[in-house]
Amino acid sequence: MILEAQCINKYFLDPEKHQVLKEVSLSVPEGELVSVYGESGSGKSTLLYILSTLDMDFEGNLKIHNQEVKDLNASSLTDFRNKHIGFVYQFHYLLPEFNVLQNVMLPAMKLSKKNKDDIRKDALNLLSEVGMKGFAKRPSYQLSGGQQQRVAIARALINDPSLIVADEPTGNLDQKNSELIFELLKEITGSRNKAVVIATHNPKIYHNSNRSIEMIDGSIRL
Numbered sequence: 483m484i485l486e487a488q489c490i491n492k493y494f495l496d497p498e499k500h501q502v503l504k505e506v507s508l509s510v511p512e513g514e515l516v517s518v519y520g521e522s523g524s525g526k527s528t529l530l531y532i533l534s535t536l537d538m539d540f541e542g543n544l545k546i547h548n549q550e551v552k553d554l555n556a557s558s559l560t561d562f563r564n565k566h567i568g569f570v571y572q573f574h575y576l577l578p579e580f581n582v583l584q585n586v587m588l589p590a591m592k593l594s595k596k597n598k599d600d601i602r603k604d605a606l607n608l609l610s611e612v613g614m615k616g617f618a619k620r621p622s623y624q625l626s627g628g629q630q631q632r633v634a635i636a637r638a639l640i641n642d643p644s645l646i647v648a649d650e651p652t653g654n655l656d657q658k659n660s661e662l663i664f665e666l667l668k669e670i671t672g673s674r675n676k677a678v679v680i681a682t683h684n685p686k687i688y689h690n691s692n693r694s695i696e697m698i699d700g701s702i703r704l
């Protein structure tokens with residue numbers, strides 16, 4: 483199992499203490515794409531933030547790649563996250579001052595002991611896999627939304643993480659591009675054997691995932 487979340491509870495204190503996740507448990511093996519859907523405010527983003535170890539202030543257990551993340555100190559957690567978790571967001575957050583290839587290379591430059599030539603080779607292979615190799619030298623801001631999201635997916639894969647977490651990855655795209663991006667994520671889940679969790683409002687996505695989970699008021703609908 484790549485992801486094992488058990489009995490996650492999350493409270494926010496503002497404006498007063500309120501519980502936004504209630505006993506949420508979710509396991510995702512390699513090669514499975516799970517989508518999480520549900521009404522606005524039901525807790526999807528809060529859950530994904532926790533699953534991607536960006537919010538460690540929760541009750542319950544979270545194991546990723548067989549590591550209990552609460553056992554890691556702050557600096558090992560950062561290394562662990564860079565190595566094992568890839569992120570795709572609604573807004574791609576590519577850096578406009580860098581070209582496409584540099585954007586994909588960046589997370590590997592931060593982390594790895596690999597040399598720059600190998601990282602460049604990996605990045606070009608990924609760009610080719612997402613259909614963007616011809617754009618490697620272009621500044622990222624010159625790309626369309628769908629193209630930028632393809633590059634963001636290549637960037638999420640550069641450190642070969644076992645888990646990909648995607649919060650509304652198609653939220654900013656038209657129907658056609660949404661489908662293309664989803665198909666790409668699905669293809670990668672299978673061909674690269676990743677565990678993928680997507681939060682989405684798009685029925686086409688949650689009906690075509692390997693599994694879909696509905697959140698209602700902070701709980702998973704059973």
Ligand SMILES: Nc1ncnc2c1ncn2[C@@H]1O[C@H](COP(=O)(O)OP(=O)(O)OP(=O)(O)O)[C@@H](O)[C@H]1O
Nearest residue numbers: 494495496497502521522523524525526527528529
């Ligand atoms: N920083 C915060 N402080 C207090 N309450 C918060 C905070 N972040 C989120 N919440 C509350 O937690 C609940 C869940 O929010 P969350 O963003 O996870 O929902 P969501 O299902 O992702 O919604 P959407 O589909 O609109 O993105 C909401 O009631 C929200 O108001």
